[in-house]
Amino acid sequence: MSSLSRELVFLILQFLDEEKFKETVHKLEQESGFYFNMKHFEDLVQGGEWDEVEKYLSGFTKVEDNRYSMKIFFEIRKQKYLEALDRHDRAKAVEILVKDLKVFASFNEELFKEITQLLTLENFRQNEQLSKYGDTKSARNIMLLELKKLIEANPLFRDKLNFPPFKASRLRTLINQSLNWQHQLCKNPRPNPDIKTLFTDHSCAAPTNGARAPPPANGPLVGSIPKSAGFPPMGAHAPFQPVVSPSPNAIAGWMTNANPSLPHAAVAQGPPGLVQAPNTAAFLKHPRTPTSAPGIDYQSADSEHLMKRMCVGQPDEVSFSGASHPANMYTQEDLPKQVVRTLNQGSNVMSLDFHPVQQTILLVGTNVGDIAVWEVGSRERIAHKTFKVWDIGSCTLPLQAALMKDAAISVNRCLWSPDGNILGVAFSKHIVQTYTFVPNGDLRQQAEIDAHIGGVNDIAFSHPNKTLSIITCGDDKLIKVWDAQTGQKQYTFEGHEAPVYSVCPHYKESIQFIFSTAIDGKIKAWLYDCLGSRVDYDAPGHWCTTMAYSADGTRLFSCGTSKEGDSHLVEWNETEGAIKRTYNGFRKRSLGVVQFDITRNRFLAAGDEFLVKFWDMDSTNILTTVDCDGGLPASPRLRFNREGSLLAVTTSDNGIKILANTDGQRLLRMLESRAFGGSRGPPQQINTKPPIVALGPVSNVSSPIAVNAERPDRMLPAVSTSGLAPMDASRTPDVKPRITDESEKVKTWKLADIVDNGHLRALHLSDTDTNPSKVVRLLYTNNGIALLALGSNAVHKLWKWQRSDRNPNGKSTASVAPQLWQPANGILMTNDTNDGNPEEATACIALSKNDSYVMSASGGKVSLFNMMTFKVMTTFMAPPPAATFLAFHPQDNNIIAIGMEDSTIQIYNVRIDDVKSKLKGHQKKITGLAFSQSMNVLVSSGADAQLCVWSIDGWEKKKSRYIQPPANRSGTLVGDTRVQFHNDQTHVLVVHESHLAIYDGNLECLRSWSPRDALPAPISSAIYSCDGLLVYAAFCDGAIGVFEAESLRLRCRIAPSAYIPPSMLPGPGRVYPLVVAAHPVEPNQIALGMSDGKVHVVEPLDADPKWGTAPPQDNGAHPAISAAPSAASNQASDQPTR
16 A cells, blocks of 8 residues: 555544544554554453454454564453453353463463463462452553553554644545635636535536636635644544635646655654564665666565564563563672772773683783783783784785884784684784684684775674684775685675774574674675675764674664764664664763673673763663772773673773672682682783873774774874883782792691581471482472472472571571472372383483473373472373483473483474484483583483583584593493583583593593592582582482582582481491582582482581682692582583583
């Protein structure tokens, strides 16, 4: 429909409303789909007219259109269902469940089953999530607020929520204008024409006496002017209105230029979007048609698919809670605001980047072309490279000429590849260099690329063809893509009319694309098809801008500064290409280009006014500011580490300040003891060039030496001789005392050996079973307030800590006994055993992230239980073969990796009841599975003592290796082997009865420990503490060992007599822990599942809240494993997988 026809519909809608044809108005709104009348929708919802609500909605969207639409229809049908239950109309509720809610089961089967369970309750308010459900009226009002938010966010309702602004009775006015015009064209116009019909053109009859009538006055033809009134308020019934007669010249001109094929010029409602497409806003639609091929759309099939998905997105997890909950789960305490380290680089820092895996490793580039790698925990600079051209003979003549003319060169940008194995450096003249990073700190030359004529202003990594590529942009107005390994050019993108300032690669599903910004303020977007820019848009400020996505890839931000110094930090609406939110709080005239960074999918930070300013992503006002104890430049550069626990900020005296939150401080305390350890040898000399004090310009792309008149942000400030300073003098006097301290520790340190219950707190959990079977699986719930045990008899037991005077917070503790919890129906949560002997079966268990469901097996089918009712929701995977291990996919709870008795691993989709892949590589049953989201792999272990690494993307095997037997054991190892990833997601704890070992992601054994001395018995179980600093190991003689996670040095031994009550203590070795569970929040609390069926909770005393003291570090210490404290690293799957 043309724009004029669309506007005619709006005129008709106004006319019908003014004439009080109410039902017809809403019918036309629905059928045309041009205007969504929110007031009418509200009336229908509040009146509970659910059929009419959905009928009206159907004119604008359908359930399956996108995630917003799905949630809208779900909320409506859920409310209808709850109201039927509230009326005790079970038949109607069942009908709604089957006819209306069943459609959502394919998207979230767990939720549908939970909704179904409401039918079994006498009052659905017994469900914890619905306990606050009020009366029908208040519930509808709460839901209506949520629906309005969803509708406003839904791209399908864009431009349909506001009625176009035009004067009242506009259709009458247009008819009057037409009649006046017709009357002027009459051969014999009468002064008071009689209009009797609109079906034919008006014409005055000729006068009977032959005289010509006078021209008509500019008065009303058929009545008076009604009062102005907007739509949708009712207009009064009134005759057609008067209009001023158009001049003949105006009419003649309009007729001369008339062309019905030309589109009607509409009032611009905003600038063209970043993502333009008809109907729904599709991404990367080519905004201009090449003159050589008019009318051709260069969209590929994949990108057409992307157009739909960019708007639709993946369906959100649907919640059936009655009230909405705030999305922000963080507080200001999560922000790194405390200065904990100061590093002296010695020259002006131009670029910063934390290692993506080893989160205390910081890469730095400077204005003299140096790069350095710092270990911020120990304040040690572990690598340093000065600039030099590796092969001057292979350089282009322009580069050679530029270097001959002026050898000065600056780092514009340096950053790590996604896996942290490669780092890339973009320089202010032509060149990009890449290095491979070895964990001991060594940097090895990899590739040198003569990338651009002039400066290389930005660099980024991407995987456009499933291989790592480097994206560069430069002063030559080009964007280029290179193979990261070979340096071969893959793509060149042309189209910018000014030097390209920054690049931001991203992907949606399988579609890879690049955003780029130039110093003329233009934003463009490119697919890897070399067919030109998909977007041509102006950035706020029209100058230097950088763009970045949030870590989860769902939100797009940009930050830039205009030539006048006005800074703009904004969030974009991708589907509309419009600015969604503009953040306030910048200095009116920023001194330099403001740089920003993003963390935790929640916070933004920018350097401005000698401060670091923080925003919550969902609020435009500043959250807080920090001055970092002073010493910052006007616009400091800054960078978060991956977890957001550390923030690096540049200083005006050529240094870097490290800010930390509580987690970051804990992480650095762990690493302090390695500051002068011998793992890397003595620190290198830090200052290789005199330091330069500068109020440097700040941007995501740093300033080159060469001054460009068009780009004053790239000029270097003058050197201040007063700022020249020696290297950090505080380091020198600290060396000898620390070495002395370590020497003393070696002499005085003693292993903590706890042998009686007076030196710890131990709690035996009560049990009504007089003859319990051995505990084969044990885990804490994710919230840390309950323990779930699985016995060898296939029966689960759940203990919950309750709030009380002694335990007001209801947290798990060895000081207060929890309650053995049982639902009112009295049923036990018992696994299917397939008529076999469950005592001989391999049991496995995994808990959902919200603690609502547990998936478990004991030799029979895998069962899914409701944790509230203990009822079996479903069963699947009937043996043979039987399931032996379960692990949830880290990104999709519907995908489960199931280790099998026949040595295979089945990747199973619960939602569609289908095995996606079957992985083969082991020779015996699977005994361990662990996912690493950062490495994108699954590591498996089996009773064959073999480790395998599988790619999550295609489920192909990447590597395998048999674990290495300890020195005191010969022959091939056999027996159950367990694996668990450390919090850093790269190091793997491998547990076998013969030894503990730490492997890296390439299955190289970094260190190991085997039973000896104080702990001679075989190992029965082991697990990391929740903060990743300790390893707890249980032994077959009942002892517990507490080890340093980094070095596997023993720091504490706990004898069985310390935690088993004397009345329960049998002979030596007869009772021992089969499984040890680590608390998800308290790093020093563990639970033990025993061979006699008992469960014990053990923790240190308040007076000494840790297990012993750390053993002294010796020379030759192994590379550190960074601790990444995270409450999310719970036992959400079969222990000890995390």
